[in-house]
Amino acid sequence: MRYLPHTPEDIAAMLQVVGVESMAELFSMVPDECRRQDTPDLPEPLTEWELDAHMAALSEKRPGKSRGGPIAFLGAGRYDHFIPESINYLLGRSEFTTAYTPYQPEMSQGTLQAIYEYQTLASRLLGLEVANASLYDGASALAEALLMAMRITRKKKVALSRAIHPHYRQVVQTYLGPAGVEIVELPCLENGRTDISGLQGVEDLAVMAVQSPNFFGCIEDLTAVGNMCRENDALFITAFIEPLAYGLLKNPGLQGAHIACGEGQSLGIPRWFGGPGLGMFACKRQYMRNMPGRLVGQTLDKQGRRGFVLTLATREQHIRREKATSNICTNSSLCALSAAMYMASLGGTGIRELARLNYDKAGYLKQTLQQAGFRIPFDSPVFNEFVVEFPPDFEATYNKLLKKNMVAGLPLSPWYPELKHHYLLCVTETRSRAQMDAFVKEVTS
Amino acid sequence: MNKPLAPTGLNLDEPLLWEMGKPGRTGFSMPRRDVEPHPLDDDLAGEGPDFPDLNEMGVVRHYTRLSQWNFGVDTGMYPLGSCTMKYNPKINEKCSQLEGFAGLHPMLPAGMTQGALHLMVELERFLKEITGMDAVSLQPAAGAQGELAGMLLIHACLKGRNETRNKIIIPDTAHGTNPASAALCGYRPVRIKSGGKGILTPDAVLEVMDEDTAGIMITNPNTLGLFEAHIKAISDIVHGKGGQVYCDGANMNAIMGMVHMGNSGVDVLHLNLHKTFSAPHGGGGPGSGPVCVARHLEPFLPVPRILAKDGIYHLSEDFPQSLGRLHSFFGNFGVLIKAYAYILSMGAAGLTKSSQLAVLNANYIKEKLKSVFHLPYDRPCMHECVFSDKFQRERKITTLDMAKRLMDFGFHPPTIYFPLVVDGAMMIEPTETESLEEIDRFVAACRIVATEAMESPDLLREAPKRCKVERLDETLACRQPCLVG
Numbered sequence: 001m002r003y004l005p006h007t008p009e010d011i012a013a014m015l016q017v018v019g020v021e022s023m024a025e026l027f028s029m030v031p032d033e034c035r036r037q038d039t040p041d042l043p044e045p046l047t048e049w050e051l052d053a054h055m056a057a058l059s060e061k062r063p064g065k066s067r068g069g070p071i072a073f074l075g076a077g078r079y080d081h082f083i084p085e086s087i088n089y090l091l092g093r094s095e096f097t098t099a100y101t102p103y104q105p106e107m108s109q110g111t112l113q114a115i116y117e118y119q120t121l122a123s124r125l126l127g128l129e130v131a132n133a134s135l136y137d138g139a140s141a142l143a144e145a146l147l148m149a150m151r152i153t154r155k156k157k158v159a160l161s162r163a164i165h166p167h168y169r170q171v172v173q174t175y176l177g178p179a180g181v182e183i184v185e186l187p188c189l190e191n192g193r194t195d196i197s198g199l200q201g202v203e204d205l206a207v208m209a210v211q212s213p214n215f216f217g218c219i220e221d222l223t224a225v226g227n228m229c230r231e232n233d234a235l236f237i238t239a240f241i242e243p244l245a246y247g248l249l250k251n252p253g254l255q256g257a258h259i260a261c262g263e264g265q266s267l268g269i270p271r272w273f274g275g276p277g278l279g280m281f282a283c284k285r286q287y288m289r290n291m292p293g294r295l296v297g298q299t300l301d302k303q304g305r306r307g308f309v310l311t312l313a314t315r316e317q318h319i320r321r322e323k324a325t326s327n328i329c330t331n332s333s334l335c336a337l338s339a340a341m342y343m344a345s346l347g348g349t350g351i352r353e354l355a356r357l358n359y360d361k362a363g364y365l366k367q368t369l370q371q372a373g374f375r376i377p378f379d380s381p382v383f384n385e386f387v388v389e390f391p392p393d394f395e396a397t398y399n400k401l402l403k404k405n406m407v408a409g410l411p412l413s414p415w416y417p418e419l420k421h422h423y424l425l426c427v428t429e430t431r432s433r434a435q436m437d438a439f440v441k442e443v444t445s
Numbered sequence: 446m447n448k449p450l451a452p453t454g455l456n457l458d459e460p461l462l463w464e465m466g467k468p469g470r471t472g473f474s475m476p477r478r479d480v481e482p483h484p485l486d487d488d489l490a491g492e493g494p495d496f497p498d499l500n501e502m503g504v505v506r507h508y509t510r511l512s513q514w515n516f517g518v519d520t521g522m523y524p525l526g527s528c529t530m531k532y533n534p535k536i537n538e539k540c541s542q543l544e545g546f547a548g549l550h551p552m553l554p555a556g557m558t559q560g561a562l563h564l565m566v567e568l569e570r571f572l573k574e575i576t577g578m579d580a581v582s583l584q585p586a587a588g589a590q591g592e593l594a595g596m597l598l599i600h601a602c603l604k605g606r607n608e609t610r611n612k613i614i615i616p617d618t619a620h621g622t623n624p625a626s627a628a629l630c631g632y633r634p635v636r637i638k639s640g641g642k643g644i645l646t647p648d649a650v651l652e653v654m655d656e657d658t659a660g661i662m663i664t665n666p667n668t669l670g671l672f673e674a675h676i677k678a679i680s681d682i683v684h685g686k687g688g689q690v691y692c693d694g695a696n697m698n699a700i701m702g703m704v705h706m707g708n709s710g711v712d713v714l715h716l717n718l719h720k721t722f723s724a725p726h727g728g729g730g731p732g733s734g735p736v737c738v739a740r741h742l743e744p745f746l747p748v749p750r751i752l753a754k755d756g757i758y759h760l761s762e763d764f765p766q767s768l769g770r771l772h773s774f775f776g777n778f779g780v781l782i783k784a785y786a787y788i789l790s791m792g793a794a795g796l797t798k799s800s801q802l803a804v805l806n807a808n809y810i811k812e813k814l815k816s817v818f819h820l821p822y823d824r825p826c827m828h829e830c831v832f833s834d835k836f837q838r839e840r841k842i843t844t845l846d847m848a849k850r851l852m853d854f855g856f857h858p859p860t861i862y863f864p865l866v867v868d869g870a871m872m873i874e875p876t877e878t879e880s881l882e883e884i885d886r887f888v889a890a891c892r893i894v895a896t897e898a899m900e901s902p903d904l905l906r907e908a909p910k911r912c913k914v915e916r917l918d919e920t921l922a923c924r925q926p927c928l929v930g
Binding site for chain 1: 459461462463466468469470471472473474475476478479480481482483484485486489490491493494495496497498499501504505507508509511512513514515516517518519520523525528530531532533534536538539540541542543544545546547548549550551552553554556557558559560561563564571574575577586587588589590592593597600621622624625626627628629630631633634671672674676677700701702703704705708709723725726727728729730731732747768769770771772773774775776777778779780782786788789790791792793794795796797798799801802804805806808809812813824825848849852857858860877878879880881909912913914915916917918919921922923926927928929930
């Protein structure tokens with residue numbers, strides 16, 4: 001086996017040093033009752049060439065061999081954006097890929113400076129003073145943000161918009177349920193935004209979370225939500241699933257968010273069937289010591305030169321044990337690195353231009369569908385995703401389009417039973433006007 | 446031949462991103478604009494983030510230079526105990542980048558994702574076979590989330606029996622994340638000490654296990670690198686009081702093909718695909734921490750689960766007793782691909798041999814170094830061995846000094862000051878992918894460091910001298926936190 005370097009002579013010499021007769025004897029401390037009597041039933045090992053062919057075949061067990069597979073108008077938490085080849089190439093630098101968490105800073109300055117830069121770019125994008133080194137994904141980032149808000153306020157009730165990604169709300173339930181936290185669900189208005197009116201006078205509220213753009217693509221009135229939070233003496237979390245939006249839109253910090261968290265996949269990370277992702281997390285500086293996750297900070301070495309280290313570890317589980325701010329002990333480092341490279345490649349000018357292009361393209365499809373006679377149920381402004389109501393018999397068209405390798409968005413009724421025949425459509429820079437025109441033609445024919 | 450490879454490379458200095466660039470440059474090929482601008486309300490628009498503008502080569506050089514300040518498994522031996530820094534096969538990286546996987550949207554109709562679902566179902570089966578457990582969820586994104594899944598499973602199971610329990614037993618040799626994971630389920634940790642031989646005794650568990658205790662979190666092999674030989678008896682005690690046994694499987698690399706976790710009395714076990722199954726660590730993630738369970742816990746696994754009907758896979762959330770959802774989608778699929786490719790490359794015999802060689806390498810190092818470093822538990826070890834700085838402390842040299850000095854010889858240091866049960870611990874895990882020559886070089890470097898500790902201790906206190914930076918002031922970083930520039 002090419003991954004195992006030992007020759008029979010090596011093994012014999014080493015066994016002698018150890019003072020045992022055989023490999024089996026190395027396991028003498030494993031009692032019989034724990035030992036395997038059989039061999040695991042696994043396939044015969046493949047050569048590199050067999051594996052390569054097998055994996056290629058498996059990856060193609062889906063229609064549409066073109067880039068990104070089918071022509072999908074599908075977002076809902078994973079977005080199809082162009083990723084510069086330079087990023088794929090740089091991520092192949094195995095000094096980044098094959099390193100561990102940078103516990104030994106003198107040997108890990110590459111990862112550390114890159115993550116410090118990521119934290120800085122993330123904090124600038126989200127308009128908040130500090131950002132962490134990332135969490136697993138958007139859903140767990142939201143759950144961690146809610147836990148953090150409860151620690152800060154010492155209150156045990158949280159309010160969550162119903163227009164937050166349904167999967168995220170499920171994950172929140174998983175994280176908060178066992179501790180008996182009361183979760184108040186905020187309904188949606190006719191315009192697709194969150195209805196916060198029911199919160200007036202709610203007692204003992206730790207935090208309120210909305211997503212913007214929300215799951216329906218609608219841009220929330222964050223300032224109004226922020227004001228309501230202040231009235232209730234609650235913290236304000238802005239969640240997101242499409243951070244590219246903040247290349248164009250006012251960021252969460254400007255609009256009063258105490259914490260902004262969500263998914264960073266859009267920033268140069270492939271969709272990968274939903275994972276790995278990038279849990280982005282930023283907050284106001286006053287809450288820094290309550291933040292979950294790894295943090296990289298700047299310091300000096302013995303010669304007075306700039307360097308970077310993991311810092312504020314006293315929040316973490318290896319020191320605080322059960323009183324830690326979180327059980328998370330890694331970040332999503334390589335994904336954070338991708339996001340930093342992507343943001344650096346775009347630059348301030350590029351991210352604005354790309355975000356505007358997404359906005360304009362989605363606006364084009366939305367308008368064209370509207371002109372073709374389809375109802376756009378929510379009249380709030382959107383970024384690159386929006387909801388359309390198709391006729392009751394649309395399912396047949398949807399299936400017909402699948403056969404033509406076209407995905408007409410995401411049917412919303414499995415998560416929102418009241419939104420029958422409503423579909424969530426997404427348009428990024430990867431969809432051309434010709435594809436959109438062809439799509440409209442198909443759904444109107 | 447065994448001369449250490451001292452580093453002598455060229456490192457270029459490199460500013461921070463925003464200390465470079467000029468407005469007007471770009472590193473991105475902007476897609477063609479084929480639509481007119483859509484009206485935008487002024488109230489919505491922000492100013493856009495303050496990012497530096499760099500061109501493509503500017504970005505490439507920046508990150509290439511940063512990468513050269515890093516040390517990975519591909520650079521050299523990385524014997525970081527409990528982290529299993531084995532070789533990360535390159536073909537697996539290629540597999541995970543295949544467009545049909547990397548470009549796959551998770552919300553596509555199941556008919557369009559059969560290849561990915563097939564891979565996941567197969568991987569679940571492989572992990573069941575390797576561990577001897579009955580069912581698997583691939584959803585947890587990392588080891589600590591796998592641990593949390595384990596606690597949530599136990600919590601959900603107790604809830605199904607209408608029981609509430611408030612405590613969980615955690616040995617002093619447990620991973621640091623264990624108590625924090627248990628706390629999320631409201632369990633108060635009850636600490637027990639390992640016995641004189643570095644492993645738990647059934648008596649210690651018997652003393653604290655009661656009907657208010659949800660179970661035990663046990664790491665096997667434990668963080669001293671020793672096999673918890675009494676695990677079956679301990680499991681029987683815990684089960685006898687209605688508790689469950691959670692096993693932290695971070696150290697599974699020692700026992701593949703040798704130990705049957707199901708028969709050892711384990712009810713729930715998490716694995717680290719980025720340790721045992723060769724996926725790279727990425728400088729701290731993304732990982733993957735599947736959770737494996739005995740039959741009685743299967744109804745409580747996270748949703749969605751993958752089911753097959755007439756040879757077609759689909760995702761189902763129809764498991765009313767499930768602990769719920771843990772991940773935005775179905776787990777870190779990009780990492781699962783690498784573990785799957787690894788298992789297919791190794792086969793059962795290859796995995797068994799890996800574990801045997803991992804144990805052989807660790808025992809070899811233990812024998813070679815126990816004359817120069819204090820070995821608190823001189824017993825046959827599994828995949829790692831734990832020394833302390835007791836001999837060197839008389840010259841006021843600490844584990845930290847020795848770790849830093851090892852860098853000057855071109856090795857990543859071992860895990861230090863963990864496990865907590867050993868004062869000044871140095872935890873060495875070579876893994877099976879290091880050759881005898883490389884291990885001999887490491888041993889030689891350790892011996893030189895041990896000699897220097899006695900004869901010229903200042904060399905150690907001043908170390909490292911050959912890295913990008915010298916020792917960094919961690920206190921300053923903590924007192925005046927500067928997290929963004």
